[in-house]
Amino acid sequence: MAQHQVNYLKDGGLPVALTTIDKVVNWGRSNSIWALTYGLACCGIEMMASGASRYDFDRFGTIFRASPRQAELMVVAGTLTKKHAEFIRRLYDQMTEPKWVISMGSCANTGGMFNTYATVQGVDRVIPVDLYLPGCAPRPETLQYAVLLLQQKIRKESASRAQKPKRLM
Amino acid sequence: MQQANRLRPFFENITFDRDDNELILNFGPQHPSAHGQLRLMLHLQQEQITKAHPDIGYLHRGMEKMAENMIYNEFMPTTDRMDYIASSSNNYGFALAVEKLIGLDVPRRAKVIRMMLLETNRLMSHLFWLATTALDIGAMTVFLFAFREREYLMDLIEDYCGARLTHAAIRIGGVPLDLPDNFIADLRKFLDKLPENIKDYEDLLDTNRIWLMRMENVGVISTEMALSWGCSGVMLRASGVEWDIRKEEPYELYDEVDFNVPVSDKGDNYARYKLYMAEMRESAKILYQVIDMYEGTEPALMAHAPQYISAPKIDIMTQNYSLMQHFVLVTQGMRPPVGEVYIATESPKGELGFYINSQGGAYPYRLKLRAPSFWHTGILTDLLPGHYIPDVVSIIGTTNIVFGEVDR
Amino acid sequence: MRAYTPKDDVQKKPYYTDRYWVAPQVAKSDVSEDAVFAADLEAIKAKFDVLDAYIQVGQMVVVINAVDNFSVIEMMKNVLAYNQLSEMSAIDWLASEGKFEIFYQMLSMSKRKRVRIKCKIGEKESIQSVEKLFRSADWSEREMYDMFGVVVNNHPFMKRILMPDDWEGFPLRKTYPLQGDEFAQWYEVDKIFGKEAREIIGPENRDPARIDRYDTERFARLGHEVPHGTDISQGEPDTPLCYQENDGVFMIEKFDAEKSVVISDRHR
Numbered sequence: 001m002a003q004h005q006v007n008y009l010k011d012g013g014l015p016v017a018l019t020t021i022d023k024v025v026n027w028g029r030s031n032s033i034w035a036l037t038y039g040l041a042c043c044g045i046e047m048m049a050s051g052a053s054r055y056d057f058d059r060f061g062t063i064f065r066a067s068p069r070q071a072e073l074m075v076v077a078g079t080l081t082k083k084h085a086e087f088i089r090r091l092y093d094q095m096t097e098p099k100w101v102i103s104m105g106s107c108a109n110t111g112g113m114f115n116t117y118a119t120v121q122g123v124d125r126v127i128p129v130d131l132y133l134p135g136c137a138p139r140p141e142t143l144q145y146a147v148l149l150l151q152q153k154i155r156k157e158s159a160s161r162a163q164k165p166k167r168l169m
Numbered sequence: 170m171q172q173a174n175r176l177r178p179f180f181e182n183i184t185f186d187r188d189d190n191e192l193i194l195n196f197g198p199q200h201p202s203a204h205g206q207l208r209l210m211l212h213l214q215q216e217q218i219t220k221a222h223p224d225i226g227y228l229h230r231g232m233e234k235m236a237e238n239m240i241y242n243e244f245m246p247t248t249d250r251m252d253y254i255a256s257s258s259n260n261y262g263f264a265l266a267v268e269k270l271i272g273l274d275v276p277r278r279a280k281v282i283r284m285m286l287l288e289t290n291r292l293m294s295h296l297f298w299l300a301t302t303a304l305d306i307g308a309m310t311v312f313l314f315a316f317r318e319r320e321y322l323m324d325l326i327e328d329y330c331g332a333r334l335t336h337a338a339i340r341i342g343g344v345p346l347d348l349p350d351n352f353i354a355d356l357r358k359f360l361d362k363l364p365e366n367i368k369d370y371e372d373l374l375d376t377n378r379i380w381l382m383r384m385e386n387v388g389v390i391s392t393e394m395a396l397s398w399g400c401s402g403v404m405l406r407a408s409g410v411e412w413d414i415r416k417e418e419p420y421e422l423y424d425e426v427d428f429n430v431p432v433s434d435k436g437d438n439y440a441r442y443k444l445y446m447a448e449m450r451e452s453a454k455i456l457y458q459v460i461d462m463y464e465g466t467e468p469a470l471m472a473h474a475p476q477y478i479s480a481p482k483i484d485i486m487t488q489n490y491s492l493m494q495h496f497v498l499v500t501q502g503m504r505p506p507v508g509e510v511y512i513a514t515e516s517p518k519g520e521l522g523f524y525i526n527s528q529g530g531a532y533p534y535r536l537k538l539r540a541p542s543f544w545h546t547g548i549l550t551d552l553l554p555g556h557y558i559p560d561v562v563s564i565i566g567t568t569n570i571v572f573g574e575v576d577r
Numbered sequence: 578m579r580a581y582t583p584k585d586d587v588q589k590k591p592y593y594t595d596r597y598w599v600a601p602q603v604a605k606s607d608v609s610e611d612a613v614f615a616a617d618l619e620a621i622k623a624k625f626d627v628l629d630a631y632i633q634v635g636q637m638v639v640v641i642n643a644v645d646n647f648s649v650i651e652m653m654k655n656v657l658a659y660n661q662l663s664e665m666s667a668i669d670w671l672a673s674e675g676k677f678e679i680f681y682q683m684l685s686m687s688k689r690k691r692v693r694i695k696c697k698i699g700e701k702e703s704i705q706s707v708e709k710l711f712r713s714a715d716w717s718e719r720e721m722y723d724m725f726g727v728v729v730n731n732h733p734f735m736k737r738i739l740m741p742d743d744w745e746g747f748p749l750r751k752t753y754p755l756q757g758d759e760f761a762q763w764y765e766v767d768k769i770f771g772k773e774a775r776e777i778i779g780p781e782n783r784d785p786a787r788i789d790r791y792d793t794e795r796f797a798r799l800g801h802e803v804p805h806g807t808d809i810s811q812g813e814p815d816t817p818l819c820y821q822e823n824d825g826v827f828m829i830e831k832f833d834a835e836k837s838v839v840i841s842d843r844h845r
Contacts, residue, residue: 019827023827027826027827027828038199039205041228041250041253042249042250042253042335042573044205045297045334046333046334048301049319052300052312052313053314053316053317054316054317066200078228079228081226081228082764082765083227083229084198084199084206085765086768086769087198087227088199089769091199110782113246113247114230114231114235115755115756115783116231116755116756116757117231117234117754117756117757117758118229118230118231118748118757120765121781121782125765125766125781126769137333137334139333148820152821152822155822155826225738225739226737226738231748233749234748234753235755237588237589237749237755238589238755239589269634270603272603272604394712397711397712397713398711398712399662399711399712410686417689418689501591501593502591504598504600506600506601506602506603507600507601507602508602508603509633509638511634511664511682511693512634513663513684520663522663522664522682524664524666524682526668528600529600529601530600532588532589532591537664547713547715547716550715
């Protein structure tokens with residue numbers, strides 16, 4: 001019978017890593033950002049494309065979930081209209097903390113080309129936004145870069161930070 | 170920490186205060202398989218739907234109002250955002266309507282390029298339809314396969330106009346650019362592979378037991394119902410009416426190409442699925458013929474109509490009068506004659522119509538977009554009662570609605 | 578003195594008009610030129626008043642009295658085989674003649690012909706629903722009511738369709754500005770946070786071209802990222818695009834551009 005003997009003091013050290021809770025928690029959070037499918041218009045199609053075969057979002061640990069309870073990132077992809085505004089706020093309220101929002105595309109950022117009576121001029125009038133993505137519609141690469149930037153942002157934050165009231169109420 | 174606002178959370182999806190065992194289920198407006206922002210209020214008796222009430226308007230952005238405040242060329246990119254799965258077909262519908270209004274004919278090469286764009290868009294749209302519907306029903310593999318092929322088409326479109334989704338690749342009076350060098354070779358390469366791919370999808374789905382149970386005899390639309398609800402495109406042809414605007418009222422070069430219009434008289438989801446697959450093959454057939462037409466056309470891309478259309482770039486840069494005319498057309502806009510026009514084209518979804526009422530000004534007096542999906546959503550009112558909850562998803566899937574054009 | 582702006586039509590106007598310019602007309606031809614249209618028109622004329630009829634861009638336009646709309650369309654459907662109502666809506670002529678023009682765009686698949694039936698009604702008048710003949714009119718008439726405020730009689734469910742139920746005003750009327758009235762501009766704030774939050778959230782920025790390049794509260798540029806709110810009026814540092822922090826991330830391999838492979842033939 002083979003005997004496996006590992007001398008931890010000699011061959012590369014103990015299987016122990018010293019780190020802080022912050023780093024471990026943020027490492028986990030930043031590498032498994034589950035996004036709520038919030039495809040509203042054209043950008044939603046690009047969001048789907050970034051989850052599909054060529055762009056393959058899963059490799060960054062981002063999986064699209066259909067329920068706000070299971071999601072921590074809301075990618076607002078598309079035009080938000082006045083009729084829809086209350087629903088986006090309601091779903092945002094239903095997401096569990098910690099939560100982040102990426103506003104994808106010009107329409108979500110500022111209303112974009114739809115400078116009309118029916119369009120909310122930027123989702124940041126309704127929910128607080130962490131990252132704005134330019135483009136109409138942004139390419140899937142852009143969304144992936146935004147998620148990587150968001151990961152960096154998450155890793156910089158304190159994991160146990162008290163949730164400060166954000167700008168919107 | 171919940172932040173206080175006026176929208177107090179409550180069980181908004183379910184109401185319990187009915188005595189007659191009727192449950193009212195709210196579906197949407199943000200449901201992953203609603204294909205956009207569709208909200209359905211479903212009255213249920215056990216699991217069976219007794220009454221359906223679609224609620225739309227969650228993507229209403231006021232495009233018709235925008236059109237009244239824009240010069241004609243300025244409105245072109247807005248049409249992209251209608252049916253954003255196949256943008257060029259909207260661009261084309263609008264361009265054709267304005268061309269008919271001002272009585273313009275387009276050079277042959279522009280027509281060929283337009284045909285190519287229209288048919289690649291049809292393929293893109295049908296592939297996207299297949300992907301999302303299959304995903305809704307649970308066939309993840311088909312979703313990944315179809316998106317793979319769609320990405321190659323997007324590459325082609327990107328080579329042509331630089332955009333993946335919102336093309337704005339067609340201008341009033343022609344097309345802005347000639348085909349890039351590798352376009353035809355790449356398109357051929359794609360088309361040669363396409364029958365194999367379609368066969369892959371069909372092998373996965375055609376006789377799949379789950380697929381058949383979700384599709385066969387579900388969502389049957391009778392001929393009368395389809396006509397009365399103003400259905401068009403595949404929705405109409407699946408119900409036994411042979412009506413394809415490309416065949417019946419040919420525009421561009423559709424009268425020169427040879428293609429079939431697949432029709433079915435079943436009217437159920439499965440018939441619609443088969444028609445989409447057949448239409449993809451027909452599109453490929455059209456594209457092969459159009460590729461051959463491209464050779465030997467004159468290089469002109471834009472119609473010559475100085476009153477309405479800017480001169481080619483080289484003239485603008487070298488000739489004073491062309492520059493002046495271009496300046497006027499860009500700053501003030503073209504002024505089409507007084508009159509009205511309704512032009513219907515066969516978009517991948519169905520009959521896409523543009524009604525333009527011009528009063529001789531630079532802005533349209535009234536522009537009405539006739540989007541096929543609007544009625545394809547309306548038919549859910551009559552179609553859903555009698556079905557079960559899981560059928561809702563597959564029916565919405567096969568109606569192929571896109572909310573950019575339902576709500577405009 | 579403030580420039581006079583007409584109140585009955587607040588849509589965008591061209592900044593330059595040539596007063597000697599006479600707009601050309603899209604050619605109208607006589608109905609007798611087309612045998613099918615001529616026969617159809619005769620059949621309509623036999624029973625109803627036809628105010629005007631002509632062919633424009635290949636389609637017949639028939640102008641009728643608004644009271645006849647249901648019976649004319651019933652006849653079109655049952656007798657003349659126009660089996661689809663492709664589209665119907667209204668046009669706002671309130672500013673010039675105080676009327677709405679309502680058009681019904683019809684299609685006959687057996688004859689391959691399209692006809693447009695038009696009629697005019699006053700602002701406070703209502704029109705008969707054709708929903709009994711074509712179910713598609715159900716939603717079109719609701720849309721027409723939503724956008725113009727044209728009330729349709731005998732409609733089963735005359736409510737707004739595109740705008741929310743509690744919306745004020747009819748967006749496609751010429752008196753309604755493109756960017757909405759005050760109610761529209763504060764709609765989502767009032768609804769979600771209440772009127773008292775208006776001051777905190779502030780008015781909408783409706784100027785699409787407003788960009789302040791030194792504003793680092795709201796804008797950032799790739800390659801020149803600075804912390805939120807930094808003063809960059811004295812110049813800004815270059816920050817290279819980076820997918821990860823420089824010192825790496827725990828347990829994650831760092832992206833190395835030199836080791837990555839670029840696929841030359843994307844078509845396999």
